[in-house]
Amino acid sequence: MNKKLLQRPYAWLLLGGLLCLFSCRTYNDAIGSYYGAIAQGRFDDAAMQLDKNKFLKYRRNQLLFCLEKGKTAFLQGQYAESNLYFNQADSLLESGGRNKAMDQALGLLTNPAMQQYRGEDFEKLLIHYYKSLNYMQLHMMEDAEVEARRISLSGYELNDRKNNRENRYSNDAFAMIIQGMVYESAGDINNAFIAYRNAADLFLRQEDHTYYGIPLPQQLQEDVLRTAAGLGFETERAYYARAFGNTRMPVEKQEGGEVMVFWENGLAPVKAEANFFFTLTERGPGNFGFTDGDNSLFIPFDFNLLPRDSCYKLRRHFEAFRVAFPKYVEQPLYYTGASIQRDSTLQVQMEKVEDINRLAFSTLQERFMKELGLALTRMAIKKLAEQQIKKENESLGEAFNLLSILAEKADTRNWQSLPHTIYYSRIPLKKGQNKLVLTLKGASTTQQVEFEVYGNGGLQTIHYSSLQKS
Structure with a gap:
């Protein structure tokens, strides 16, 4: 890249535009048509939008495609098709996809958004x-029991x-x-x-x-x-x-058995990008680490990835790192509670049983320091490569620096059709036909959804999803 070109004002304006183009586009933007259809309850349209989405066809996004297709088929009531996609997702998770070492190297040299999504x-x-x-729903209880046993295996892992x-x-x-x-x-x-x-x-x-x-x-x-x-x-x-x-x-136990009612409310948070600025510092001889502006954080440098003398080279050539890191953005709720009524004789409140919104924020916070350390190491490797290239060719070094800036991007991918919160309730049934009314309550609105359930003496399930945002 010509050094004089970078000294011209319009070149920096162009560079600023490129930075916005590369760094501001999130996964939520890339699947916007699908996400909008899901939020509005247009599940058939959502399925078509998934099939047309080129971004989800990339090999690194294969797991996300299967998760979204599986959830959309579930919402459509296509339970067999839903499990075909969820089984594919399971296979991807168990196999690990492409070579893990190469995948990690790709993430270090570019950014984690270029790695295979692992969930x-x-x-x-x-x-x-x-x-x-x-x-x-398919009355395949032997397969359901196998899945129940796999829950224990996943928990052990x-x-x-x-x-x-x-x-x-x-x-x-x-x-x-x-x-x-x-x-x-x-x-x-x-x-x-x-x-x-x-x-x-x-x-x-x-x-x-x-x-x-x-x-x-x-x-x-x-x-x-x-x-x-x-x-x-x-x-x-x-x-x-x-x-x-x-x-x-x-x-x-009731003669007609019982039904477990699951209500999925709202949409899970989406990931956006946050930027952090750090410098490389030394605390004692050879004890290098990254510290933020007010010295409230100190993240040790990972010497397993670079020689120790590389830290001294880094300190001579730059002052600060910009690191992109994912952050969750909560999606506002349209409904805030619900009750379920059976035949005008029994009414109970739906209980929260899983707060996916809270889980997302909490688990990201739990691994914050580890992930930030990897991000900082990634930037350090790029900076050392830039200095080495500049020794050979100043223009190429500057071009590499520009590419590094443009490539610094947070991984904003996540399973976006998950609900914000899951509620449930167990309703006793009369033998024969039962009418259930689910009443959803918002700040200034209510909605009623009716179900017909035949009491057969066993334990059944029904589900309803209200994924719209306020």
Whole structure:
């Protein structure tokens, strides 16, 4: 790049425009047509927009394509097709996709948005939720039980990776509740009790009995006590009754069975880009790290990626790094609560059971320092490469610097058709036909949705999604 060209004012205006073009376009922008259709409840149109979207056809976005297609098919009531895509997503996660070492190198040399998307931990567990509901809607209980067992395997893997550390997302109470529901539907009460108990324990370990923004659900308490009593586990029933402060005896099974109603409200947060500025500093001989403007953060330099003497070279050639990092942006809710009524004789409030919005913000914060350290190391590698190129050719070095600036971009990808919050309720049914009315409540509006459910003596599921934003 010609040095005199960069000294001209219009060249810097052009550079500024290019920076905006490269750095401001997010994943949400890239799938805007699809996302808009989902938010407005135009699910058939959303499916077509997915198929036309070129960005999602890139190999690195293959997992996202499968997740979005699986969720859209679920919303359309196409449960078999939904699980075809979710099974493909599972296969991608298990295989790891392209060579992991090459993928990491690509991320370091460019930016993490160029790497294969591997999913957030909570996104991976929510695949089991959708697959379980799909199988139950298709009356494929053996497959649903297999999925329930896979929830435990996913939980073990997550626990091992997080080393069971406190204040880290290493289990998911909602996934365990789904597991218990599937086992109970299949008549496996012993495993249902274990799953419900494990979910309840996650809440009870917290001083305020909340788990990632969710208070201990009343329904979960009743599930633990009911299954313990049904198995004759009086010691366990009494223990949890005291722990819950719940002295009510379990309700007898209804002749028509029961239905689990799931309501998905709003849309999960989307990712945007935030910028941080750091300098490389030395705290003691050879103890290099990155520090922000007010010295409130100190992130050690990873010497496994670069020789130690590279840090001295870095300090001689530059003063500061700009690092792009993802941040979540909450999507406002149109509805804030709901109740479910059966045949004008029974009405209950829907309970929050999974706050995906809260999970997203919390889990990103939990790994903030680790991810920021990788981002800073990425920028340091680029800066050293730039200095080496400048030794050979000044113009090429400047061109490489420009490309590095343009390439510095946060990974703003996430599974965007997930809901903001999931609510649930368990409704007893009369034998034969039952009419259910779900009433959604907003700040200045209400909506009623009717369902017809045939009470067959078993445990069934129905779901409704209101994904629009305020």
